[in-house]
Amino acid sequence: xxxxxxxxxxxxxxxxxxxxxxxxxxxxxxxxxxxxxxxxxxxxxxxxxxxxxxxxxxxxxxxxxxxxxxxxxxxxxxxxxxxxxxxxxxxxxxxxxxxxxxxxxxxxxxxxxxxxxxxxxxxxxxxxxxxxxxxxxxxxxxxxxxxxxxxxxxxxxxxxxxxxxxxxxxxxxxxxxxxxxxxxxxx
Amino acid sequence: xxxxxxxxxxxxxxxxxxxxxxxxxxxxxxxxxxxxxxxxxxxxxxxxxxxxxxxxxxxxxxxxxxxxxxxxxxxxxxxxxxxxxxxxxxxxxxxxxxxxxxxxxxxxxxxxxxxxxxxxxxxxxxxxxxxxxxxxxxxxxxxxxxxxxxxxxxxxxxxxxxxxxxxxxxxxxxxxxxxxxxxxxxxxxxxxxxxxxxxxxxxxxxxxxxxxxxxxxxxxxxxxxxxxxxxxxxxxxxxxxxxxxxxxxxxxxxxxxxxxxxxxxxxxxxxxxxxxxxxxxxxxxxxxxxxxxxxxxxxxxxxxxxxxxxxxxxxxxxxxxxxxxxxxxxxxxxxxxxxxxxxxxxxxxxxxxxxxxxxxxxxxxxxxxxxxxxxxxxxxxxxxxxxxxxxxxxxxxxxxxxxxxxxxxxxxxxxxxxxxxxxxxxxxxxxxxxxxxxxxxxxxxxxxxxxxxxxxxxxxxx
Numbered sequence: 001x002x003x004x005x006x007x008x009x010x011x012x013x014x015x016x017x018x019x020x021x022x023x024x025x026x027x028x029x030x031x032x033x034x035x036x037x038x039x040x041x042x043x044x045x046x047x048x049x050x051x052x053x054x055x056x057x058x059x060x061x062x063x064x065x066x067x068x069x070x071x072x073x074x075x076x077x078x079x080x081x082x083x084x085x086x087x088x089x090x091x092x093x094x095x096x097x098x099x100x101x102x103x104x105x106x107x108x109x110x111x112x113x114x115x116x117x118x119x120x121x122x123x124x125x126x127x128x129x130x131x132x133x134x135x136x137x138x139x140x141x142x143x144x145x146x147x148x149x150x151x152x153x154x155x156x157x158x159x160x161x162x163x164x165x166x167x168x169x170x171x172x173x174x175x176x177x178x179x180x181x182x183x184x185x186x187x
Numbered sequence: 188x189x190x191x192x193x194x195x196x197x198x199x200x201x202x203x204x205x206x207x208x209x210x211x212x213x214x215x216x217x218x219x220x221x222x223x224x225x226x227x228x229x230x231x232x233x234x235x236x237x238x239x240x241x242x243x244x245x246x247x248x249x250x251x252x253x254x255x256x257x258x259x260x261x262x263x264x265x266x267x268x269x270x271x272x273x274x275x276x277x278x279x280x281x282x283x284x285x286x287x288x289x290x291x292x293x294x295x296x297x298x299x300x301x302x303x304x305x306x307x308x309x310x311x312x313x314x315x316x317x318x319x320x321x322x323x324x325x326x327x328x329x330x331x332x333x334x335x336x337x338x339x340x341x342x343x344x345x346x347x348x349x350x351x352x353x354x355x356x357x358x359x360x361x362x363x364x365x366x367x368x369x370x371x372x373x374x375x376x377x378x379x380x381x382x383x384x385x386x387x388x389x390x391x392x393x394x395x396x397x398x399x400x401x402x403x404x405x406x407x408x409x410x411x412x413x414x415x416x417x418x419x420x421x422x423x424x425x426x427x428x429x430x431x432x433x434x435x436x437x438x439x440x441x442x443x444x445x446x447x448x449x450x451x452x453x454x455x456x457x458x459x460x461x462x463x464x465x466x467x468x469x470x471x472x473x474x475x476x477x478x479x480x481x482x483x484x485x486x487x488x489x490x491x492x493x494x495x496x497x498x499x500x501x502x503x504x505x506x507x508x509x510x511x512x513x514x515x516x517x518x519x520x521x522x523x524x525x526x527x528x529x530x531x532x533x534x535x536x537x538x539x540x541x542x543x544x545x546x547x548x549x550x551x552x553x554x555x556x557x558x559x560x561x562x563x564x565x566x567x568x569x570x571x572x573x574x575x576x577x578x579x580x581x582x583x584x585x586x587x588x589x590x591x592x593x594x595x596x597x598x599x600x601x602x603x604x605x606x607x608x609x610x611x612x613x614x615x616x617x618x619x620x621x622x623x624x625x626x627x628x629x630x631x632x633x634x635x636x637x638x639x640x641x642x643x644x645x646x647x648x649x
Binding site: 048051052053055056058059060063114117118119120133134135137 | 504527539540541542543545546547549550551553554575578579582583585586
């Protein structure tokens, strides 16, 4: 089905907004998760935190922000790949959401784990002791990223717009709720 | 010599270990080339323990000191003992008389026959048959040369000396900036009488040829005749053939290479480039050049890693503070400076990685995108310190991108040495700590705090 220039521009603009919202939501979500995992452990480990010198502390604080932002930038490609993949597959929304969550969770948990281990946080099963200053070489951390409803909403919105665009590009009639809602200018 | 602590800790354990190692050596020799000779006369007291092995074989960056940490096991190996004696009798007899394993390690540091032993054993660890010693069948381990370049002809392999230099030689060569242009070490006996690069390659190649010869599949190398077979192999290997064989162990495509530890502080970057070119012309992969005198690295040719050596983590911290660390630098320091030793007289000794030191390292790596590698003084390190350092390398490949230049077989450690691995470098580390206490440099955190002062007056607006 042919779209007018105005209709194409309207769809592209909405797509752009949705992708930007997803990126912003992802940025907040990753930063919240990484910061939360680090801060929760620092609060629970006053001996450990008290021993950390200003240099490593400053580096950790900077990395929580910087590495989280960098991670979101590196997630752009896998998320794009995921959208392309789902565009060619007939999957339910729940399946798509699970795939998205898994992609983000692996990355966010990986970053949190890296920061915790490189800054020598003791494993979660170890007590906070004043007299133990050895790096825990077997440390393990319980990390479980769970996306907020806001992040899932942002992802779904992008996927809905992907779906509308794909239908129209294929020349199929723009019927259904998503098309009528996301491209009201058309028909 | 092992300390009282260590002697008391595990004398029984060591007696058992020594016996096991002796039995293992004899058992290996009985079925290995050269087994006809079992009368090694080395006096050294040495044992080998199993420790953590490198999860990624390339994390063992190179064989520090030509595998000097395996010197005790090498001297106790009847087969290799005989190869050593056959190729370099005078040196063999000198080392065989030594009882203290640390003294043996220092005597054999840079020894080409020990290096050949280390390579052959490493290849067997990686799946080759005893006596196969084929650098093309499995990945070999890069080597290190401590080099004293000839002041006038730095590209001449027959004139470069492969030697660490004894204590006074290195002190005299490096004591002050004023010495940097003076050729001290090259004129001192310990360096002057060391093997040249060309001789090193030839001896290495002949040692490998002997080892292979004893395992010749033609049946001639039967029990009792192996030594004769090895001698024939050595005789049939002329200097050029031996050199080419050695170079096969130093080729990039076989996983090999050389790290040059430039001891001749008088050598200019141009001198070093000339030497690199001479090695490359022969097919040797020059992986990198390392030195404590970092200005020697300026202007080195592309493709050769420039490695800044430091004594310990404190020296690296000071370099970060004074701005001499650059983004992307490759550096190596003694991993013992990350290790704490506890216990001793009352409690059992234990070794662990110090939390604060490691946090500092990880932070500097992140801030400066550093590629860091470790080494230790093999004569001053407990097997348990090796165990924790290899575990550290295995767990943190992103922090220790340049691995650990461990001078022993992966998964093995000498039991008759003790300490964190710092050895005499502890004095330099202590001096570096003194600079920090003296307030000559501020750490990253202090600088961050200073930069943040007055922030309440400069809150960002929306």
